[in-house]
Amino acid sequence: MDLFLVITTLTVIAASILFDWWYFMKLRSKKLPPGPSPWPIVGTIPQVAKHGGGVTKLSQTLQGKYGKIHTLWLGRRPMIFVNDPELTHDALVKQGIYFSNRVKLSSFGLVTNGWKTLATTEGSMTVALRKNIMTHMLGPSRLKAFKPLRDRAYDAIISDVKSAVGEDGVAQVHMRSVVYERIFTFVLALSFGVELEENITKEIILVLKERFYLAFKFSIGDYISVLKLFEGKHRNRLKQHQQRLEELFAPIMERLRRLQGDKSVITGNYCETLFQLEKDFPELNDSVITSLCSEFLNSATHTTSLAVDNTMSQLCEHPQVQGRLYQEIESVVGKKVVDESDLPHLPYLSAVVRESLRIKSPAATSLAHATSELRKLGGYDIPTDAVVLFGLESFHHDPSRWLEPSVFNPERFLENDLDILGTQNFSFLPFSAGRRACPGSQLAMLEISVFVARMVQTFEWEKAPDAKSVQASVGTALRARPRSV
Numbered sequence: 001m002d003l004f005l006v007i008t009t010l011t012v013i014a015a016s017i018l019f020d021w022w023y024f025m026k027l028r029s030k031k032l033p034p035g036p037s038p039w040p041i042v043g044t045i046p047q048v049a050k051h052g053g054g055v056t057k058l059s060q061t062l063q064g065k066y067g068k069i070h071t072l073w074l075g076r077r078p079m080i081f082v083n084d085p086e087l088t089h090d091a092l093v094k095q096g097i098y099f100s101n102r103v104k105l106s107s108f109g110l111v112t113n114g115w116k117t118l119a120t121t122e123g124s125m126t127v128a129l130r131k132n133i134m135t136h137m138l139g140p141s142r143l144k145a146f147k148p149l150r151d152r153a154y155d156a157i158i159s160d161v162k163s164a165v166g167e168d169g170v171a172q173v174h175m176r177s178v179v180y181e182r183i184f185t186f187v188l189a190l191s192f193g194v195e196l197e198e199n200i201t202k203e204i205i206l207v208l209k210e211r212f213y214l215a216f217k218f219s220i221g222d223y224i225s226v227l228k229l230f231e232g233k234h235r236n237r238l239k240q241h242q243q244r245l246e247e248l249f250a251p252i253m254e255r256l257r258r259l260q261g262d263k264s265v266i267t268g269n270y271c272e273t274l275f276q277l278e279k280d281f282p283e284l285n286d287s288v289i290t291s292l293c294s295e296f297l298n299s300a301t302h303t304t305s306l307a308v309d310n311t312m313s314q315l316c317e318h319p320q321v322q323g324r325l326y327q328e329i330e331s332v333v334g335k336k337v338v339d340e341s342d343l344p345h346l347p348y349l350s351a352v353v354r355e356s357l358r359i360k361s362p363a364a365t366s367l368a369h370a371t372s373e374l375r376k377l378g379g380y381d382i383p384t385d386a387v388v389l390f391g392l393e394s395f396h397h398d399p400s401r402w403l404e405p406s407v408f409n410p411e412r413f414l415e416n417d418l419d420i421l422g423t424q425n426f427s428f429l430p431f432s433a434g435r436r437a438c439p440g441s442q443l444a445m446l447e448i449s450v451f452v453a454r455m456v457q458t459f460e461w462e463k464a465p466d467a468k469s470v471q472a473s474v475g476t477a478l479r480a481r482p483r484s485v
């Protein structure tokens with residue numbers, strides 16, 4: 001029996017290594033963009049590990065040597081970085097129909113019921129899910145309808161900070177956590193149309209956060225097949241989290257099905273709109289709807305809370321910008337509370353938010369794209385098996401497009417009124433572009449702008465003495481002092 005097990009294991013290992021070798025050689029024969037020479041089986045993983053800063057940062061440093069389109073090899077798979085705005089326009093707009101597939105990474109497969117969510121699916125289901133989310137949740141008329149819920153989130157965050165003010169007249173605020181929880185509660189109400197009990201909300205937050213980090217964790221088995229054998233623990237934890245979420249969401253969904261049409265439920269909540277799609281897409285069962293609602297919650301909270309955190313950190317590091325922003329708010333809005341309807345009259349606020357998204361993009365790259373057939377980009381082959389990443393942050397720091405790109409200077413957006421959608425050019429593209437562009441960009445801009453404006457209107461901000469410099473994944477500790485009215 002033991003001998004049988006040993007032989008089977010060795011056969012599986014040998015077959016995996018042979019498969020990776022064959023796959024690597026097949027792709028090596030293509031005319032791929034240049035890059036460091038890969039080793040068989042491991043590719044350029046040793047170079048990535050030696051660099052230590054992650055693939056996106058390594059790609060930015062490789063640009064000088066290999067150009068703005070280059071290849072790293074993660075095991076058997078080529079990962080192609082496109083750090084050039086013109087080539088990105090070519091791929092996402094001119095050839096958008098071919099560059100809109102997604103790479104099927106195994107961790108995402110586990111939390112999306114086999115790649116069935118908006119960000120992971122392809123073809124007619126993507127079209128239907130995008131149409132659904134834009135029509136019922138994120139389009140202009142729905143954003144207007146959900147404004148009272150957002151107003152509650154803005155008010156809540158101000159009272160959170162006020163209630164943290166101590167006897168010394170100062171509040172210590174971990175900005176990202178505070179914003180995250182308020183946005184989460186708002187998006188939870190959009191997802192299910194009803195307010196959930198506090199303990200259930202807390203558990204959903206915990207499970208979703210952990211599940212998010214596990215799903216985005218580098219999974220080496222996706223690149224070196226044989227190492228999948230050692231990822232059982234990771235896979236099991238993901239499965240457990242998915243199962244717990246299904247248990248938490250099941251009674252909520254069951255109640256929503258019963259209550260359809262009830263006036264106490266916010267109509268057009270995300271879950272209900274997905275029930276309507278079940279007729280055309282039978283694969284949309286409760287388990288897939290759980291994944292879709294989780295995706296909605298994660299994508300709407302992580303990036304937006306990070307963007308608010310980054311902006312507030314920048315305002316603390318640049319008190320003169322904070323002062324000018326306060327003056328603009330005071331002269332335009334006066335003593336009343338800033339409202340979304342004031343935003344068109346606050347050009348400096350808009351410049352501050354855009355400059356913050358430029359200097360520290362919450363999404364440094366697009367999500368991983370894949371092509372539906374062998375395509376050409378910049379004269380190179382882009383095979384269907386390649387992971388293609390568009391280096392949004394690198395466009396924002398390109399010295400040939402931006403004067404002093406590492407300096408935080410909102411004035412540049414007053415002089416050059418670039419929008420967030422890349423309509424004028426792709427030098428500034430925080431939400432990506434084309435068929436897979438972020439569907440939540442308008443909601444995100446509204447929320448970031450009002451959160452920042454309300455916080456600057458009510459408090460004077462500085463970094464907490466022990467705060468680390470802007471920390472992307474963790475968030476920043478700040479101090480708030482109520483302004484004298």
Ligand code: HEM
Pocket residue numbers: 118119120130295296299300301303304307361362363365366367368369430431432433435436437438439440441443444
């Ligand atoms: C500052 C805030 C945000 C930033 C910087 C951001 C950025 C992005 C980026 C770069 C992508 C990848 C596009 C691509 O792969 O080409 C994306 C996708 C996505 N975002 Fe956002 N996002 C933000 C907020 C939101 C919000 C509020 C929502 C609301 C639900 C949202 C929902 C999504 C979804 C569902 C996708 C996947 C779209 C698809 O694959 O078709 N995002 N986002």
